[in-house]
Amino acid sequence: MTLNLCVLTPNRIVWDSEVKEIILSTNSGQIGVLPNHAPIATSVDIGILRIRLNDQWLTMALMGGFARIGNNEITVLVNDAEKSGxxxxxxxxxxxxxxxxxxxxxxxxxxxxxxxxxxxxxxxxxxxxxxxx
Amino acid sequence: MWVSSKPSSLDSSALSFRSFISPVQIPNSNPSISNSRPSSSSINCSLKELRGRIESVKNTQKITEAMKLVAAAKVRRAQEAVVNARPFSETLVEVLYSINEQLQVEDVDVPLTSVRPVKKVALVVVTGDRGLCGGFNNMILKKAEARIRELKTLGLEYVVISVGKKGNSYFSRRPYIPVDKFLDGSNLPTAKEAQAIADDVFSLFVSEEVDKVELLYTKFVSLVKSDPVIHTLLPLSPKGEICDINGVCVDAAEDEFFRLTTKEGKLTVERDVVRAETIDFSPILQFEQDPVQILDALLPLYLNSQILRALQESLASELAARMTAMGNATDNAVELKKNLSQVYNRRRQAKITGEILEIVAGADALV
The missing domain is CATH 1.20.5 (Single alpha-helices involved in coiled-coils or other helix-helix interfaces)
Incomplete structure (x- = not known):
């Protein structure tokens, strides 16, 4: 099963492709998401999002928002997102x-x-x- | 005679120096000296003046035409920005809708939704950064003034948050209007600017300095029509619906956007109303946090996207207004140029006819 991540900000799509794993900072602490995760809805704190592509980790700064996980689809809605690069x-x-x-x-x-x-x-x-x- | 001719020649030189360069002027000026001075010099001078005016109208026309084209190109970009914002607002509305469905039974209390008795109102006034766009800035400022008067008669306090250079200079010239913050707009509104406004509004509202926040911006209806509107930003009603000043609810699930297309070589605007679909949302969805907390995270996002939308609409309206204004200016310049050159040519011809008559009469006298 593949896991698809979609990071949206009010003015653009920051990320929309397949990932292996993510670590998301929620209001109640960090959660890791692997394929076939149970469907949940969570608020996203101002914090970092770590994305794993095969063996490579990417970091992104998220400025607070909301995430929905389900059906191997992760939708992250945030005010602003910046890739560390x-x-x-x-x-x-x-x-x-x-x-x-x-x-x-x-x-x-x-x-x-x-x-x-x-x-x-x-x-x-x-x-x-x-x-x- | 000399006194009268001197200032007029100075005037014409100030108007355009091209008339001195033009070779046509030199043979014209020679016979005028030999003729009766006052009449010919006044004609000569007005011919020069006319030429100067024609030249300046021509230049103005070039500028207005260029501005019109630039505005047209920018409207396209503004439209793209709205389209780029759509995935976000669509998903947001979808999520907000389904979460509200699940929260209907619970009594939620979120700071942004708390309806308090109104004592003070914050007005966010969105204007443009530049002029030369017809009545665009005036219309929205008049709307703001009207709203301020209304609030005064109701005995409510108010504070203005001004967005855009034109509004800033307007309000800074009127010190009796309390202004909380001056913010600059930009060529293309981004989430950062919306965030700056949202932060300000948010802290004003949460710290209970104000009890209501209204957003005054220009709604983009079509390329030739835009309406200044008042939109209540806060408090948000827990259903995710926003009511305007007349109490008419603007459903959050209804997403409007405008589209610029080319129809038979002319720019037209289509405005679509898209019903956001609210399907395939898993019923076994768990909330990681308290639903209240999730709403707490969602509503600022909603606020932000609402403000961004308003900024984008305002920009599109400004550009459309500029396009129309500059189009009209170009038309006027064309007409003015036509009239002026007609007068100019007529005068020139009259003068030439006169000169020929004189030469013929002179030749007759010699024979």
């Missing part, structure tokens, strides 16, 4: 530092919510790059 390491590191500084300076409930979200996004992007090496 497409992320500029320097830029990502800088964004992380800016986000950390913003959180320290944040005042009030609203700014804290925004700063926290930004920090988690930035951290995920850096993690996605470092996962390869």
């Amino acid at each position: 497409d992320i500029d390491p320097q830029e990502a590191q800088q964004t992380l530092e800016i986000a950390e500084a913003a959180l320290r300076k944040a005042e009030g409930k609203r700014q804290t919510i925004e700063a926290n979200l930004a920090l988690r996004r930035a951290r995920t992007r850096v993690e996605a790059i470092n996962a390869i090496s």
Whole structure:
């Protein structure tokens, strides 16, 4: 049986092809999906997605969303997804530092919510790059 | 006499320097000096002026025509963006629909769906970045002003989130309108921009600073028609349906998109209504998390795609408006050029006739 993965963002299809295995960061922890997985629906946290193609692992930064698994079809709907190869390491590191500084300076409930979200996004992007090496 | 002729020649030189280069002008100017000065110099000058005007109209026409073509090409790109967004929104609607089916029995409480008594309303106003597109920006800003007046009469507070350069400059010139944030639009709306707006709206709503979020944008109806509309973004009703200001429900399962086609060499627009199919969704589907949590993850996505859609529609409307405006401008330029050259030719001919008459009369006098 082959497992098909489809990663969709609001403006494009990021990934639509066959994979051997994926590891998905959900809100309740990471789950690994192999062919013939039981049909489940899960929310996807801001975190990394690891994809196995034969013996090669690929990493992708996902910016929160939803996934549906069933019938050997995985559909991942996310706000934004970036392949680790497409992320500029320097830029990502800088964004992380800016986000950390913003959180320290944040005042009030609203700014804290925004700063926290930004920090988690930035951290995920850096993690996605470092996962390869 | 000299005083009167000098400024006029200066004027014409300022209008176009081409008249000095053109060789036709030199033989024309010679007999004018020998003739009675005031009348001929005024004709001469207006001929030059006319030529300058014809030239400038011609240049304007070139520019407007180019802008029209560019806008037409961009409408195509805007349409592609909408088509690219379709797989996402289709799947999203499908999933949202089926999850709602399974959640009908449960009483869900998600922050984004909480309906509170409205005290303050956030208005997200989507405008364009550039002018020269007819009444596009004015229409949406007028709509925003009307809505603000309405809210004032209802005694509600409001805050504006402005998207797009035109709206930004409009609101920054009016300091009495409270603006939460100025955001820039771009040539092609991406998920990142929608995300920026969604983040802002989300934090405003969740922190209970505002109790309702309305999105004001221009809906793309056809290449010649677009409507400024108000769309309630938050709170989302738990059915995944969005109600507009008149309380009319826009069903989430109904997906509208526009398509640009070529029909008999002319651009036309087809607007399709596609019923999203909600089949083959496994009934034994398990929820990994609490259904509430899953809805929590889905609804921001829905919010995001709604905003993206609005940005795309607004861009398409702007480009269509620019196409029409520039088309009209080109037509006007063509007509103006025609009239001007008619006058120019008539005057030139009259002048030549006069000169011939003079020469003949002179020859007669010599004999």
